[in-house]
Amino acid sequence: MVMALSDLMWEPDEGWRDDAACVGTDADLFFPVGEDEEAAAAAKAVCEACPVREACLRYALATNQTEGVWGGMTGPERRRLRRRLRERERRAS
Ligand code: SF4
Incomplete structure (x- = not known):
């Protein structure tokens, strides 16, 4: 479970790409218009x-x-996740 924004903000080794389920799929699928x-x-x-x-x-x-x-979330969803985590951190400090 994600507890803080900093928990998510480390950049993993890019080796994860080797096991990506989207390898070989149409990239347009992951970058839809709108x-x-x-x-x-x-x-x-x-x-x-x-x-x-x-x-x-x-x-x-x-x-x-x-x-x-990315990671099952759209850009707007990731922005909302960031906001929620920042707000949680702000309240905790
Ligand atoms: S975009 Fe989705 S399928 Fe592709 S690596 Fe990320 S989580 Fe996996």
Whole structure:
């Protein structure tokens, strides 16, 4: 379970890419036009079963990927996650 933004912000070794479930899939699937839920659903279905989902999400957060589906989350979802974690940290300090 993610407890703090700093828990997510380390950049994992890029070796995780070797086990990515999306290797060989259409990259456009992961960068749909518009980032609404419907457009991202197919990519999220691939991420759901991906063995490196957490590393992928960490990478996206650590490298500030604003577009596309990474770690099963769209850009807007990752922004909301950051906000929630920052708010949690602010309240805890
Ligand atoms: S979590 Fe999704 S985008 Fe990330 S490597 Fe896995 S399948 Fe690809």
